[in-house]
Amino acid sequence: MTRRDEISLLLLAGLFLAVGAFTVYLWRGGDARAVFTGAAVPALAFLLLGIMWQALGFRADQYLLPVVAVFSYASLVFLYRLQPEYAYRQFVWLMAGLFFLFLTTSLFPRYRWLSEYKYVYGLLGVLLLIVPIFFGVEQGGARSWLDFGLFHLQPSEFVKILAVLFLASFMSENKMVLARGTRSVLGLALPGPGEWGPLMGMWGVSLILLAFQRDLGTALIYFGTFLAMVYVATARVLYITFGLGLFTAGGALSCLLFDHVKQRVDIWLLNPYNFIELGDREYNQAYQIIQSLFAIGAGGVTGAGLGAGYPRYIPAVHTDFIFAAITEEMGLAGGLGIVLLYLFFVYRGLKVALEARDDFSKLLASGLTALMGLQAFIIIAGVTKLLPLTGVTLPFISYGGSSLVANFIILGMLLSISHEARSHER
Amino acid sequence: MNDNIRKLGYFFIVIFTVLALYLGYLNAVVGPKLSADPHNRRLAAAEEAVVRGVIFDRQGVVLAEDRMVDGVKKRVYPRGRETAHLIGFVSQRYGRTGVESTFDRYLLAMDEAGRVRALVDRFLGRQRYGYNIVLTVDSRLQRKALNLLAGRKGAVVALDPRTGAVLAVVSSPSFDPGSVDTVVRTESSVQNGEKVEIKVTGYDILKMQTGDAPLLNRATRGVYPPGSVFKIITGAGALEANPDNSARVYECKGSIAVEGFVLKDFGVHGRVGLNEAAAVSCNTYFASLGLELGGEGLKRAAENFGFKLVEYDKSGRLEGGYPVAGDEIHFNTGTLPANKMPLPEVASAAIGQGRVLVSPFQMALVAAGVANGGTVMKPVVLERVVTRNGLVIKRMVPEAMHAAVSPPTARVLARAMEEAARTGTASRAVPAGIRVAGKTGSAQNPGGQTHAWFMGFAPADDPRIAVAVVVENGGPGATVAAPIAGEIMREYLGEVRGE
Structure with missing residues (x-):
């Protein structure tokens, strides 16, 4: 049993990070050494994890980690592009997250x-x-x-x-x-x-x-x-x-x-996309979501290009609204890519649940997967005004330490369940 | 349990598919609209980097272009007041209006190809240019119309009924779009013990003139009672309900009583058919047609031409905003009350009084619909979009908007309107050698003298131009509005013939 798929997919994801980091560096400059370290260390850390699992005979699903790697890399690239300080902090949290991931998979192999x-x-x-x-x-x-x-x-x-x-x-x-x-x-x-x-x-x-x-x-x-x-x-x-x-x-x-809930629903019900006809008061109330829609609309299919858009017009773009920034600069293609990757994550997560051998494991795996899938869906639907906006993070991509570490623990648990199930296969 | 897990998976596939489709819709369908929204700060940001495209009229006359003035890039409008409302302006402070706003995505080259080009140009350090646009508008008609309105409050709209191409949109009084951002004077005042300098711009001055409201585009956003020009719609409804109405003869006694309400006419017209009634603008004839048709029938007839029904609250105020239509040109539609109208009101509405309101643009569309055999074409103002190198990337495609009436009805109506122009109230609209079809109106209103209205088209046998004219409190339509329309038609048809 090798983990070759995982490692080669991680290499591919690393290529995405390399190109992203290089582009952002060319665009906005900054400390070359910091950018290089910020990109190389996470890429190597992910790879190291894969290699260590290979050495330890870890048999879990090979596709979940590369998907999460892409999310994490997109997070670093876009946070650096939006505001480098956030990227530096996210870098630290990412390292912590990977540590907790490893910890979870090694401490709970028999989690039952x-x-x-x-x-x-x-x-x-x-x-x-x-x-x-x-x-x-x-x-x-x-x-x-x-x-x-x-x-x-x-x-x-x-x-x-x-x-x-x-x-x-x-x-x-x-x-x-x-x-x-x-x-x-x-x-x-x-x-x-x-x-x-x-x-x-x-x-x-x-x-x-x-x-x-x-x-x-x-x-x-x-x-x-x-x-x-x-x-x-x-x-x-x-x-x-x-x-x-x-x-x-x-x-x-x-x-x-609650007024703030009512306000969000009111905004959601606003004349969908004809902001020209909007009064000043309504416009100001819905300012954030309108800016988000402007960003998504500005992207077109191919996007403005990394660094060439204006996602910073959106308040709080680095947390809840990072999806709008990605869609502006990577276009519909990039946005759909992210959506499909979340769906793929859900698919692999439910597959873990299917393979699990007992009810507790199945319920745990499907619950954790549903949690991630719903969270991604709710925030993406929120910033695109498909649903009323609710402030949650986009898993693995939004800036935010607590959520990142928690999500890596969830990933760890999913992988542990997968490992446990496959250990009994022959 | 595995079965349940699989179903949960299908559920996720469904919601993520919905999300993906919606994202595509947002991006491809709503996206262009969002890009051109005047609230969008990306426009101002793009403005800095791009030489905005030139706007031409149908003959290639420059209506707007970027020029270097004292080393600073400035948007210049060579036709000034003549095209002010139609073209609009671009201002960092006061946003963007008119065609400048509607076609921002072309003028700033913000489409898919433009985005790619922008990256390349930025990479190579080249100057970026927006696309040039050519409008369907005729700047000569614009000038003529503004001169004919001669400072009075009013509007002129001219369309090509066959294609929906907008030929002229003029609102008077007008303003100089180049002066919007100009600081006219500086006022100093003392606030909280501190001296504050307030810069008064051209826009502020225009905004202060609430009586004349020069910034208001009366042609598209002004709403007036239509008076007798509405009778054409009443006639359309009656003919559609019963084609035999074209042969109907009515005895006009000078007034008609409806449930105790007496609707007076201008004279005793005697026995009149449709053509004579249109020619003398007989109120009792059209009121009786309206009563026969009923309130709902009248509303349906108007809705077929694109009117909307609006709710009035108890105090007689409009609920919600005034309905707006149009992609390339936003205009207020005509409106009738959605609530059930009592019979006296039906009789008034049939002759365009009461709670019937309409913009000149809407009325031009009605005239164009009758001229075009009953089909109202979608109004368009963009003839083509051209890159700086002359490559055409978009061209106008005429498109039907409403099937307002059947071709036979349109023919009967056109004949009645021609009769009105030949022998009746609209005869002052007829230039030598051109057959005109038209209808005048003198709409009563609380503001004093009647609003002078005209709507019509020419040549009557092969319509190439449809016109609507309104002069606020100008007096009778026959002597005030009709001659203006006649001049516009002569100018345009003379030009076309000379080509």
């Missing part, structure tokens, strides 16, 4: 014992969510950050993992009951409160997030992941319909209760 501690994740998760409500600082309208002086940490990024772990353990244990039901209510087979109670707790947690942290996007991702896992565990469309109904109700309620 994790399923025993479901209430620990539950409690820890809730605790981590509650802490920022009292001690947190606000960024971009969402109170979900902890200030550690040197850096800000967003606990909800890590709670995502805990939540999926909790759900996977809980559902693998109660799968049969949930799917069949223990009693009949109005002719519908439903499980008892002992089984669905914890799940409803999950819905409550989403709402807490929404209400107190004012973090609509993260709540949406939690809830979507939850529904995806419920479906995988039970195949019961009734639950999904019911869940969607509840979330719609929650969404409508929050739209009435």
Whole structure:
């Protein structure tokens, strides 16, 4: 068993990074040594990881790491192009992320014992969510950050993992009951409160997030992941319909209760693309999303070229809106490339779930995959105005340490599951 | 469980496919519109780097070009006030308007090929040029129309009914588009104990003239009650509902009573058919046609010509904005109330009074529709886009917009309008040797004298130009608006014949 595919794909991805870094360097100059180091070190680190796994006989899926490498490289190139300081910091976080990736894959080769501690994740998760409500600082309208002086940490990024772990353990244990039901209510087979109670707790947690942290996007991702896992565990469309109904109700309620949610929905409903007719007040309110659409529209099919566009007209372009910058400069071709790569990531992730040998692993893998897929979808749909805008990061690409490290841990867990499943193949 | 996981995978394939398709739509379909949006700061950024394209009229007369003035690149409008509203202006401070804004993506070469070229030029350090554009507009008609309006508030629109090509769009009073950014004077005032210098620009001065509103493009954005010119639409509706109406004869007693409301006429016209009614502009004849047609029928007839129905709230104000149409030229459509109209209002609407409003551009489209056998062509102003080296990269393609009436109805209407121009109120619009079809209007309004209206086309047997004229509070359409239209038609048809 070799990892030749992975290594050669990583080399290809490295070529993308080399060209990108060179172009950006020619365009905006800067310290040549810093650019070279910033490109060479991550490329070598990824390769080293591949080689080490090869040496250690790691048998996990070979395509997930190269995809993530492309995301990380795009992140470095575009952050450097947008604002070099962010690229420097992202570089450090990327190294940390790779370290955690390696750590995850080596510490949890036999991860199944994790399923025993479901209430620990539950409690820890809730605790981590509650802490920022009292001690947190606000960024971009969402109170979900902890200030550690040197850096800000967003606990909800890590709670995502805990939540999926909790759900996977809980559902693998109660799968049969949930799917069949223990009693009949109005002719519908439903499980008892002992089984669905914890799940409803999950819905409550989403709402807490929404209400107190004012973090609509993260709540949406939690809830979507939850529904995806419920479906995988039970195949019961009734639950999904019911869940969607509840979330719609929650969404409508929050739209009435919270001004910032209502404002985003209003912006979303604005006369779609005819900004010429927009009044000054409306225009200013929707400024960010309009700038994002301008950027995407400016790209055309081939893009303005790396460094030749004006993505910095978009406020917060380095975090939530980085997709708009990529589309402006790499065009529709680049944007579609990114979208397809996320879909490919989802495909490989679900393949891991399919190959897994037990319910817990399957649920865990599909939950983590759904999490990543939904997050990518929600933010790309948000910055393109397909859905109302919610502030979440584009996995692996947006600037942001907490999210990057959390995503690498997720990748590590997926690969561990894959490795475990394939170790038993002959 | 694997089955469920697979289905989850299909779900992701579906949502990502939707996302990809939407992205393509955004990029290819909406993208060009977004690039030309005046809010887009990329335009100003591109402006710095590019020599903006030249705008020509149909005969090759320069309407706008970049020139070096004292070593500074400046946009110059040689025809000044004559084309001010149509061409618009480009200003760092006040944005971009008119054709300059609509065709930004060509003038700055922001299409796919231009983007690639921009990279190459930037790499080679060459000066970049936008594309030149040639308009369908005739600058001689522009000048003529502005002179004929002679400072009065009003507008002239001329179209080629066969293609929808815009020949003239003139609004009066006009302004000098080159003076928008010019600092006229500096006022100093004291604010919070500090002396503040306020620069007053040409734009500020124009903006202050709220009465004349010289910045308002009356031709496309002015809305007026149409008065009797609307009778052609009433007639169109009646003929479409029942072709026998062309032979109908009506006894005009000088007034008509509808549920206690008496609609007066200008005279007792006696027994009139469609042609005579159009010639003398008989109110009772067309009011009775409208009543027969009913409120809904009248609305449908107007909608066929591109009118829109609008909601009025309880206090009689328009809900939402005024509807706007058009790709290359944005114009206010005609409107009728969406709410059910009581019978007296139907009778008024049938003769173009009450809550019927229309822009001169819309009325020119109506005339063009009748002239073109009932089909309204999509109005276009861009004849072609040419690179600096003479390569044509886009050319106008005529396109039908509304099938307003059937060809037989259009023929009957055209004959009635010709009769009106030959013997009736529109006769002052007829230059020697040209057969004109037309209809005048004198629309009552709260602002004093009637608005003088004319709409029509010529030659009646082979229409090549359709014209709409309005003079605000100018008086009767027959003596004020019709002669202006006649001059415009003579100028244009004389020119064409001389070619």
